[in-house]
Amino acid sequence: MRFFLTLLAACALWAMPATAQQDGGPLRLEITEGVIEPMPFAVPDLVAESAQADDFASRIARVVATDLSGTGLFREIPAQAHIGRITSFDSPVEFADWRAINAQALVTGAVSLDGAGRLVVKFRIHDVFAGQELGRGQQLVGEQDGWRRIAHKVADQVYSRITGEGGYFDSRVVFVSESGPKDRRAKRLAIMDYDGANLRYLTDDSTIVLAPRFSPTGDRVLYTSYETGFPRIYLLDVADVGRRVLPTMDGTMSFAPRFSPDGRTVLYSLTQGGNTDLYTMDIASGRSTRLTSAPSIETAPSYSPDGSRIVFESDRSGSPQLYIMEARGGEARRISFGQGRYGTPVWSPRGDLVAFTKQSKGRFHIGVMRTDGSEERLLTASFLDEGPTWAPNGRVIMFTRETQGERGEARLYTVDITGRNLRQVPTDGGASDPSWGPLQE
Amino acid sequence: MPRVNTGQIISGAAHAAVIGWVMLGGVFRSDPPQVEVVEAVAVSSEEYAAIMARQSAPEAVADVDTPEPPAEGEAAPALSSGADAAPEARPPEARDTPPPDSVPEVPARPAPAPADVADEAPALSVPAEDMAALVPETSLRPQPRPAPRVAPEPVAPSEPDVRVDDVARPEVAPEDGAEVAGEEQEATAPEEAATEIVTEAERPETPAPAASVRPRARPARAAETETAAAPAEPPVPDTDRDAVSDALAAALSDESVPAARRASGPPLSAGEKDALRVAVQQCWNVGSLSSEALATTVVVAVEMAETGRPDTASIRMLRHSGGSAQAARQAFEAARRAIIRCGADGYELPQEKYAQWRDIEMTFNPEKMRIK
Numbered sequence A: 001m002r003f004f005l006t007l008l009a010a011c012a013l014w015a016m017p018a019t020a021q022q023d024g025g026p027l028r029l030e031i032t033e034g035v036i037e038p039m040p041f042a043v044p045d046l047v048a049e050s051a052q053a054d055d056f057a058s059r060i061a062r063v064v065a066t067d068l069s070g071t072g073l074f075r076e077i078p079a080q081a082h083i084g085r086i087t088s089f090d091s092p093v094e095f096a097d098w099r100a101i102n103a104q105a106l107v108t109g110a111v112s113l114d115g116a117g118r119l120v121v122k123f124r125i126h127d128v129f130a131g132q133e134l135g136r137g138q139q140l141v142g143e144q145d146g147w148r149r150i151a152h153k154v155a156d157q158v159y160s161r162i163t164g165e166g167g168y169f170d171s172r173v174v175f176v177s178e179s180g181p182k183d184r185r186a187k188r189l190a191i192m193d194y195d196g197a198n199l200r201y202l203t204d205d206s207t208i209v210l211a212p213r214f215s216p217t218g219d220r221v222l223y224t225s226y227e228t229g230f231p232r233i234y235l236l237d238v239a240d241v242g243r244r245v246l247p248t249m250d251g252t253m254s255f256a257p258r259f260s261p262d263g264r265t266v267l268y269s270l271t272q273g274g275n276t277d278l279y280t281m282d283i284a285s286g287r288s289t290r291l292t293s294a295p296s297i298e299t300a301p302s303y304s305p306d307g308s309r310i311v312f313e314s315d316r317s318g319s320p321q322l323y324i325m326e327a328r329g330g331e332a333r334r335i336s337f338g339q340g341r342y343g344t345p346v347w348s349p350r351g352d353l354v355a356f357t358k359q360s361k362g363r364f365h366i367g368v369m370r371t372d373g374s375e376e377r378l379l380t381a382s383f384l385d386e387g388p389t390w391a392p393n394g395r396v397i398m399f400t401r402e403t404q405g406e407r408g409e410a411r412l413y414t415v416d417i418t419g420r421n422l423r424q425v426p427t428d429g430g431a432s433d434p435s436w437g438p439l440q441e
Numbered sequence B: 001m002p003r004v005n006t007g008q009i010i011s012g013a014a015h016a017a018v019i020g021w022v023m024l025g026g027v028f029r030s031d032p033p034q035v036e037v038v039e040a041v042a043v044s045s046e047e048y049a050a051i052m053a054r055q056s057a058p059e060a061v062a063d064v065d066t067p068e069p070p071a072e073g074e075a076a077p078a079l080s081s082g083a084d085a086a087p088e089a090r091p092p093e094a095r096d097t098p099p100p101d102s103v104p105e106v107p108a109r110p111a112p113a114p115a116d117v118a119d120e121a122p123a124l125s126v127p128a129e130d131m132a133a134l135v136p137e138t139s140l141r142p143q144p145r146p147a148p149r150v151a152p153e154p155v156a157p158s159e160p161d162v163r164v165d166d167v168a169r170p171e172v173a174p175e176d177g178a179e180v181a182g183e184e185q186e187a188t189a190p191e192e193a194a195t196e197i198v199t200e201a202e203r204p205e206t207p208a209p210a211a212s213v214r215p216r217a218r219p220a221r222a223a224e225t226e227t228a229a230a231p232a233e234p235p236v237p238d239t240d241r242d243a244v245s246d247a248l249a250a251a252l253s254d255e256s257v258p259a260a261r262r263a264s265g266p267p268l269s270a271g272e273k274d275a276l277r278v279a280v281q282q283c284w285n286v287g288s289l290s291s292e293a294l295a296t297t298v299v300v301a302v303e304m305a306e307t308g309r310p311d312t313a314s315i316r317m318l319r320h321s322g323g324s325a326q327a328a329r330q331a332f333e334a335a336r337r338a339i340i341r342c343g344a345d346g347y348e349l350p351q352e353k354y355a356q357w358r359d360i361e362m363t364f365n366p367e368k369m370r371i372k
Helices: A002-022 A051-070 A095-099 A144-163 B006-025 B045-056 B240-256 B270-281 B325-342 B351-357
Strands: A027-031 A039-042 A074-076 A105-113 A119-127 A138-142 A171-179 A186-193 A209-214 A220-225 A232-237 A243-245 A253-259 A265-272 A275-282 A288-290 A298-303 A309-314 A321-326 A341-347 A353-360 A363-370 A385-390 A396-402 A410-416 A430-439 B297-303 B316-321 B359-364
Touching: A027 B270, A051 A074, A051 A105, A051 A119, A051 A144, A105 A144, A119 A144, A119 B325, A138 A144, A144 B325, A171 A209, A171 A410, A186 A209, A186 A220, A209 A253, A220 A253, A232 A253, A232 A265, A253 A298, A265 A298, A275 A298, A309 A341, A321 A341, A341 A385, A353 A385, A363 A385, A363 A396, A385 A430, A396 A430, A410 A430, B270 B325, B297 B325, B316 B325, B325 B359
Parallel strands: A027 B359, A039 A074, A039 A105, A209 A430, A298 A341
Antiparallel strands: A105 A119, A119 A138, A171 A186, A171 A430, A209 A220, A220 A232, A232 A243, A253 A265, A265 A275, A275 A288, A298 A309, A309 A321, A341 A353, A353 A363, A385 A396, A396 A410, B297 B316, B297 B359
């Protein structure tokens, strides 16, 4: 029977081309090679539906366009090149005018103020060449001083609708702001929007602070401070800047903290008697559990998105390398085998990749590899690149780049996981140790 | 006794005389060749040197006037020239204030920025082998240029004032003084493109090798020819039943084509199909697709007008594989944009074969486009 079916299928396959050629089947083609280039798009100023909203019409459009262009996946067609004009949010779009300037995507919108003085922003996304709307129009409402967040949310929707991936524009970054000369550098925690706007300091510069880490919900921050003379882990509330030190044993040093995906547990390194191992701490009770007990240094741990595994750095093989083990501890499996030293691994929010710092042949790199150690890919190279952190959508990595010499300064950069679109994040002065928070509610 | 003829006697005597002359007259005797004899004289080395000195000495000049020596007591001749006058030295004119030295104009230069100096001494690397230079043994492959656009064919950067277009066109402008001006045409060129993404870490600082490679010794003749290992046979998936059902479904699907829409006439040649494929893939931009959409293959159907333009409303996704419905939607939208954009002016298709390309099914498979 099986042989008969196979023979029948072979006969059918043999006859099919003849059918297509002779009896009128469609012409069949396979397209396997295309191009990778930024998609041209246009964002004309929003239509101001009230005089009071006129001030926001252009500013919101500019932030949306800047967000999309900054991804490297889109290229804005400037307003000077526009032929068509959007004068009403509900009027049909003359797609021919936008096709003429090769805009493949068009974002139209309107802004007004409601009775409570809040901004009301409506927008639509159009596929210009298909001559139709992508999805349905949406409306956002927010306070006037939150107009940038509204613009970021519009950009997130556009990005998500066209690419199929989640956005990352309405997110914040906590980092260490640096100022002063290299030998007397003052450091304090700061928080800002992903694009450097709305900078706010969380601590003063009276003590050294290191390695801040956002909670999964973005409302708390873990960081290491030398306030007591020894490195200790602190928990800070972003809203009221209240903080407390997490309980650890006296005479020990605790550092490199990171939240578990549910936000209830802290994973950290603790040095006692010259040996550094990994621990977890239940935040509510303050009770710690030891995960490793090797004579080597285990540090820089990071949870997988589902919280079931931990990737960390260890020199048990003689040089710092990356290892993965179960979240409750146990046998660790080495995943990095390339030449050089590996450190500061961070699990991708998608769960498929691990970002890391690599030192090889006198240069530092930010790279990614699969969680089994395969497909290692170095994305950057410089005098000093370190400390990667993932954007909420797992598509972009932010890291610290420090320049060489007495006047060397640390700055924040972003790079796409394909290695394209390397950009500096605008900050007021030096900046290091970024931690990219989640999309805001 | 026979009689002796007189003639015979005369003949015998004549032969005897000839033979005797030959034998005794020296007819066959050759004289020895005459040898030229030169008389040689033994000369000693001193005599030879004297002979050579005589040959090289200049000829003596006869009849040379020899001045007579002056007679004793004769007065010395008077000098016709006077005594040399000392040159008049003119003292330099003294000035009260010497003019200031002119200072050449030196263009102002910005102070050089302080160079960053590494505190650490560079580490000396010891070559592991006795080689002249540790350089690649083969020439470096040309590195792809980091261009913002990735395409199957690399494109060199165009002139800065040339508009980017899918087709390269030369500029046409009216010449000065021309009475009849031709139709003006703006110069266009395809956008700069590379064939793959090059990260900062992969970009070499200089593509040229620092030194040439020492030629390698000729390898010894192999004792026996190596035989390449036969590739392992790919595993045969147990999907016969799926293949059967797919093939039957595909074959049966053609039954649903109305007879009126069935193609007739000569089929498209392979070149004509390739031209259409290339035209579509030039506009198939997957740069803004998600990772999942880049793993999704979509089959798109489109109906074409006789002008070669696609009927936009007819473009639909028949099926997809490899991704979620949302990813398939993104992939389909990118495919639809490609068909419409590059077909805006009509694809170049043979009119006489319209029945063959009126209905087209295009399979967009992005497998090669994931990471290049």
